[in-house]
Amino acid sequence: MSAITDQLASDAHLAELKGPVASIEAYMGRFLDQRPMAANLREAICYSLLGQGKRLRPILVIRACEAVGGIGDKALGPATAIEMVHCFSLVHDDLPAMDDDDLRRGQATLHVHTNEAMAILAGDAMLGLAFELIVANVEPASKATGLLRELSTATNDMIIGQVYDTLPQVDDRIEPIDRLRAVHRHKTSALIRCACRMGAMCGGASDDQLAAITTYGEAIGLMFQVVDDLLDVTRSTEQLGKASHKDAKQGKLTYPSVLGIESSRREVQRLHGQAVEALQVFGEAARPLADLGDYMAVRTR
C-alpha cells in the first residue's frame, strides 16, 4: 500500500476499477424493467438502486469470477443480486426508527424522497427480488443453490450484525475489541466476503482458489469497515455524501473509539497486507482484485 498514498492515486485506481460498472447498471435496469410491479415501487427501487453507488460488491463479484479464470459477464446476475441486498440494507438502516439518516450517496434517503411505508416495502422488495433474480437466471440448479446458500447466509449474518450494532446487548465479559470484531464480521464483512465467493463460484473456482478468494474477501471486508469508521471521524458530511461524525453521536463502538486513530490505520495496513498475500496464487489474473483492495484501503468516501 505504500505506493498509494494520495487522493490522485486513489482516483486513478477508481476510474480503472469502474470497468464493469456500466454492464452492472445496465443489467440492473433491464431486470427492473422486465419484472412486473407497481409503478411507484419500481420508481422507488430505481431511485435507490440506480443512484450514485460505488458498486463495490458487484465489481468484486465480477473481478473474483475473472481472477479464477471465469468470464465476468456470466456473473452479472449474482452481481446485481448482491447490490440489491446491499441497497435493501441501506434503505432500512436509514429509516427513522434505525439510524434516521436523511442523506445517502449524496441524495435524499428513500424515506425522505418518498415516505417511510414505501422505504420499508421497497427494501423488502429488493431483498426478495435478489433471490428471485438468481433463481430465474442461474443454471444449472446446483450452481444456483450454491450461490443462494452464500447469499442467504451472508444476508442473514448482515441483519444479525445490524442488530448487534443498533440494539446491542452488551456482554461485559467480552472485550470491546472482540465485540467490535464480531459486529464488523457480521455487519460488513459477511456480504463483501459473499461477493468474492459468489464471483469465484460463478468462475468455476477450485476448492483452493475458493479458499484463497475467501481469505481475501474476509480481510477486505473487515478493512472496509475500519476505513468506514475512520472516515466517519476524519471527513465531513459533504465529503462523504452521507452524515459524518454520527458514530460518536450515537455512542457506537468503532475502531477509532476502541483502538485510537493511529492503531486503526495500522489495522487497515495489516488487513490490506493479508488481502494482497491471499491473491499471490492467482498472479496477474487477480490484478483488478488487488487494485480494488488498494483502493479500498485509501478511499476517501
Add this chain to the structure above:
Amino acid sequence: MSAITDQLASDAHLAELKGPVASIEAYMGRFLDQRPMAANLREAICYSLLGQGKRLRPILVIRACEAVGGIGDKALGPATAIEMVHCFSLVHDDLPAMDDDDLRRGQATLHVHTNEAMAILAGDAMLGLAFELIVANVEPASKATGLLRELSTATNDMIIGQVYDTLPQVDDRIEPIDRLRAVHRHKTSALIRCACRMGAMCGGASDDQLAAITTYGEAIGLMFQVVDDLLDVTRSTEQLGKASHKDAKQGKLTYPSVLGIESSRREVQRLHGQAVEALQVFGEAARPLADLGDYMAVRTR
C-alpha cells in the same frame, strides 16, 4: 358449503385440521434454536413466529403434499419457510408507518412488544431465513430451486400487493372490482397459492396434479381475502384478535365496500365451489384440503 353453516361445525373442522400444527411448530422451534443469531433477535422472531397463528399456509403445504401422494413430514421445511414469510409480512405491515396496529394474533404487535427497529430487523431476518432454510434443507438442488422460484415470486408479488393496498396509485380507467381483484391476487392469494404449489411439488406432483392444486390454491387464496374483508365489517376486535373495522377507517377498497355484504358472501360461495371442484381428481386423498377450504369459507377470525 351448505352443510357447514355454524360455528360448531367450523370449530370441529378446525380441530381436525390442526393435525400437522405440532410438527410444524416443533420444526420452526428447532430451526430457530440451531441458527446462530443475537439473543434479542431470536427472542423477537420467536415471539412473532411461535405465537397464536392459524398456521394456515404451512398446513396447506403439508396437506397439498399428501393430496398428491407425498409424505407430509418431508414438506416441513418449506412449510416453515412459508410461515416465516407470512410472519415477516405481518410484522412489517403492523409497523407505525404502515397499518400502525397494536394487536395481532391476540397479543401486542412486535414493535409494541420490543421496538420499531427490532420489528424492522426481525421482519427482514424472517424473510432472509426463509430462503436460507430451504437452501439448507431441501435436496436435490433442482427441487430446491423449484421451491425457491415459487417462494421468491410469491413473496415479491405479495410485497407488490401491499404497495397497491397501502400506497395505491388509482387508475380511474380500471373498475374498482378489477382493481380490488388485482390487489387481492397479489396481497393474499399469491402466498396461499404458493403454499399449495410448494406442497404439491414436495409430494412429486405430476403436471396435471400441480395444475389442479394451483386452481384450488388460487380460489381459496381469493376467498380467504373476501372472508377477511367480511370479518373486518362484521366482527369485533376482541373476536378477531386484531383491530376490526379498520378497512373502512383507512378508506381501503374491500369486497363489502365495492359489492356489498350479500354479494361478497355469494363470491365466497362461488370461489369455494371452484376450490372443491378442482380437488375432485384427487378423491379421498384431498379430503383434508377440502376440509380446509370448508373451514376457510366459514372461519370467524
